[in-house]
Amino acid sequence: MSIHAIIPASGSGVRFSGKTPKQFIKSGGKEIIAYTLNTFNRIREIDSITIATRKEYFDRLIKIVFENRFDKVLKIVEGGTHRMDSVYNALMNISCAKNDFIIIHDAVRPFVSPDLIRRLIKEARRQKVVIPGLLISDTVKKTDNKAIVKETVERENLYRVQTPQVFRFDVLVKSFEKAYEDNFTGTDEASITEYAGYKTKIINGETSNIKITVKEDLKSNFKR
Template sequence: MDELRHFAIIVAAGKGLRMDQKMKKQYLHLDGIPILTRTIMAFDKCDPVHEIILVVPKQEKMYCKTHIIDPYGFKKKIHLVEGGKKRQDSVLKGLNYIRDKMSRDKEAIIMIHDGVRPFVNQNIIKDCIWNAVEYGACIPGVKITDTVKHVSSDYFIQKTLNRENLYNAQTPQTFKLDLILRAFEHAGKILFLGTDDASLVEHLGHKVVIINGSKLNIKITTPEDLVLGKYLLTLKLS
């Protein structure tokens, strides 16, 4: 029986507007190394990951090859794929690239990860893979500990939500290839735009299991996140 292939799709096609910097957030440096490069490093050193698909804007493919990939001697194959207008379009382009590489009768496990989450740890990646093999769909998440308020458009509190079963979703969101392709196909037919990849699978009617993520698995989108990221590096987490 052929080995089940594990692909990581790292999505870095966004505009990075919230960072308020001239350079896109994924290309900003943390201790001399671009954030996106550090994210790739997390998957490059994870043994169960076989290949990496890096989805970036068409006009930035050469920049990424020259400044993000080539100087750092990655061991795994990294494929550069042109992104789309929205994140969902970019992920689909990465999925279609993998689908075209695979024989129709072959299954694979697909991890979809934010390019600006460089602190994902090895245990989270591995746990997502094994749970996706078992259940078809798995995401990491962190249980909400703060009180959560539902507010109106004019910022008056409508109600306090029960936080007992509320989680903040993280990435890598991980799926069997056939399942996530069906979810994207279904979403395209009904023009459903999800807030994350798991929401497309949920909309298809398939259950998604959640595992413990980490509060350190931050998404760097604001200047405050960048400060926190620099501090996390001093902890030598890996």
């Protein structure tokens, strides 16, 4: 059984309000994606890393890979219009057996720990789909399209989902095929496998495993 990582890195970072996509912004002397790749490159259980990004960033990404000696990065493929297109294109460029596993992680979650990755991989040996999440502790309100509160949502058993997300290869491929056939777009890969009818196991995520979304995230979190 092999484990292959996919890092989607095609986002334009609209909310980050800058010309350079946030995954290529430098902090502490390194690009955000370099921190992410460094963690995955050090995980013994991971056999390969495939990155999906826009063509105009191929050269920049190749430079990052070679400068940091990320020897597990075997392929850089073109990203698509949507996240799921980028992931699917990467998936189709990996040679896998049906019982191999795919681990997918946001390029802009640079603080993911080796421990979380290993816990997910361990659980994946018993489950076909495993994701990390944090139980919601804040009160949740549902509004109408004018931001008027319609109801307070019961927060019991509600999770904020993170990445990495781990899938058995054949499950992920079949789920993508169904999603494309039905013109379904998921907000993450687990929503695609859920749509296809597969059960998803959630394990405890990490509060430190944040997604860099706005500039304030960089200022506050890279000071650690």
